[in-house]
Amino acid sequence: MSTFVDEYMAWLKAKNPAEVEFHQAAQEVAESLEVVLDKNPKYREAKILERISEPERVIMFRVPWVDDKGEVQINRGFRIEMNSAIGPYKGGMRFHPTVYLGLLKFLAFEQVFKNSLTTLPMGGGKGGSDFDPKGKSDLEVMRFCQSLMTELCRHIGQFTDVPAGDIGVGGREIGFMFGQYKRIRNEFVGVLTGKGLNWGGSLIRPEATGYGAVYFAAEMLATRGETLEGKTCLVSGSGNVAQYAIEKILDLGGRPVTCSDSGGYIFDEAGIDREKLAFLLELKNVKRGRVSEYADRFKSAVYTPVDKAKDFNPLWDHKAECAFPCATQNEINAVDAANLLKNGVYVVSEGANMPTVPEGVNLFVDKGILYGPGKAANAGGVATSGLEMSQNSLRLNWTREEVDARLHGIMKAIHKQCVDAAAAYDLTGNYVAGANIAGFLKVADSMLDQGVV
Numbered sequence: 001m002s003t004f005v006d007e008y009m010a011w012l013k014a015k016n017p018a019e020v021e022f023h024q025a026a027q028e029v030a031e032s033l034e035v036v037l038d039k040n041p042k043y044r045e046a047k048i049l050e051r052i053s054e055p056e057r058v059i060m061f062r063v064p065w066v067d068d069k070g071e072v073q074i075n076r077g078f079r080i081e082m083n084s085a086i087g088p089y090k091g092g093m094r095f096h097p098t099v100y101l102g103l104l105k106f107l108a109f110e111q112v113f114k115n116s117l118t119t120l121p122m123g124g125g126k127g128g129s130d131f132d133p134k135g136k137s138d139l140e141v142m143r144f145c146q147s148l149m150t151e152l153c154r155h156i157g158q159f160t161d162v163p164a165g166d167i168g169v170g171g172r173e174i175g176f177m178f179g180q181y182k183r184i185r186n187e188f189v190g191v192l193t194g195k196g197l198n199w200g201g202s203l204i205r206p207e208a209t210g211y212g213a214v215y216f217a218a219e220m221l222a223t224r225g226e227t228l229e230g231k232t233c234l235v236s237g238s239g240n241v242a243q244y245a246i247e248k249i250l251d252l253g254g255r256p257v258t259c260s261d262s263g264g265y266i267f268d269e270a271g272i273d274r275e276k277l278a279f280l281l282e283l284k285n286v287k288r289g290r291v292s293e294y295a296d297r298f299k300s301a302v303y304t305p306v307d308k309a310k311d312f313n314p315l316w317d318h319k320a321e322c323a324f325p326c327a328t329q330n331e332i333n334a335v336d337a338a339n340l341l342k343n344g345v346y347v348v349s350e351g352a353n354m355p356t357v358p359e360g361v362n363l364f365v366d367k368g369i370l371y372g373p374g375k376a377a378n379a380g381g382v383a384t385s386g387l388e389m390s391q392n393s394l395r396l397n398w399t400r401e402e403v404d405a406r407l408h409g410i411m412k413a414i415h416k417q418c419v420d421a422a423a424a425y426d427l428t429g430n431y432v433a434g435a436n437i438a439g440f441l442k443v444a445d446s447m448l449d450q451g452v453v
Contacts, residue, residue: 012053214248318343
């Protein structure tokens with residue numbers, strides 16, 4: 001590492017001890033931006049990167065609720081309002097037992113750059129709770145969401161901070177939170193995105209992150225005169241992002257062969273077709289079942305349970321051309337990255353946030369494959385949240401085709417920004433550097449315009 005990166009990381013770690021995901025995200029950005037800061041000393045003098053790394057506001061609070069047995073439960077709620085230089089804070093809420101301050105700081109930090117890339121006026125934020133909706137009844141989830149929103153409603157608003165969904169937060173949870181916000185504040189405004197279509201939601205919003213990751217992969221392939229047609233694709237996860245990545249892969253002629261959940265993964269050599277995808281959507285969204293049931297239903301599929309003794313994930317050890325990690329952070333380790341390259345994968349488009357460890361990222365960049373980092377490749381979700389905010393402000397609903405066309409256009413624009421920014425700093429083909437540089441410059445210039453605030 002350079003002296004600048006060393007000094008920056010020492011400063012960040014001293015202020016944010018034991019927040020390893022945040023450290024990882026910040027280091028990747030700092031390494032990409034060193035060339036920018038060298039050429040533009042005004043950013044160093046104004047300590048723009050240090051200011052972006054420090055949240056404007058951190059909100060942490062108790063969330064008490066009563067389970068179906070009448071027992072009091074206590075969780076912790078968070079909202080990280082990271083940066084509002086280009087618009088109101090925007091970013092998802094995550095409900096998962098692993099949620100803690102450092103994880104959300106990493107996600108909020110990434111969100112600043114991601115939202116900047118969308119071309120829409122949105123700042124960066126993130127939030128959530130260590131509450132686990134898995135295995136809870138609808139009434140338990142409702143009581144938790146209402147308790148959380150009773151406090152959170154003080155801190156959010158359509159011109160201040162507009163949360164959305166993330167892991168563990170789908171349409172059900174957004175509905176319960178929105179209902180409680182409306183009840184307390186006595187106003188019907190677009191304070192959350194990912195809403196139901198009957199009450200302010202946008203068409204394509206559930207599909208947007210997965211669709212966007214595939215659109216980004218298609219844009220990367222187009223730089224080599226190729227398409228997704230006939231390409232074998234590995235997909236991890238089985239939630240919203242993975243489901244609709246699979247759908248868009250099918251739309252563009254690819255052949256998805258895997259999906260997974262926390263219990264294990266299925267490999268379907270025959271390919272996940274429309275019928276199988278419909279079963280998967282019903283299984284995960286309605287029955288809230290496990291992907292192992294896919295293998296019970298379709299004999300062409302083989303289910304492999306998670307084996308924590310292994311130092312790699314066998315999902316990434318199949319012959320393919322494209323990979324779409326859509327599960328969670330750091331799911332592709334260095335061994336997995338090497339396995340992907342060994343098996344012929346030369347396109348990786350990240351549907352999840354920071355799913356590849358730094359050693360894996362370096363492998364992809366060094367080999368010159370088409371590697372779309374999450375802050376660029378999965379920006380379609382928050383972009384469509386921004387389109388939902390626009391529709392709410394206009395009191396209009398756009399058609400499915402119109403939203404999809406706008407999403408496709410935004411992903412093309414994000415891809416172009418990454419390519420152009422990398423080329424401007426003699427880093428042609430490096431999408432990691434391109435995404436970090438393009439996202440940073442818009443925010444940094446806005447911060448300079450607004451003074452030391």
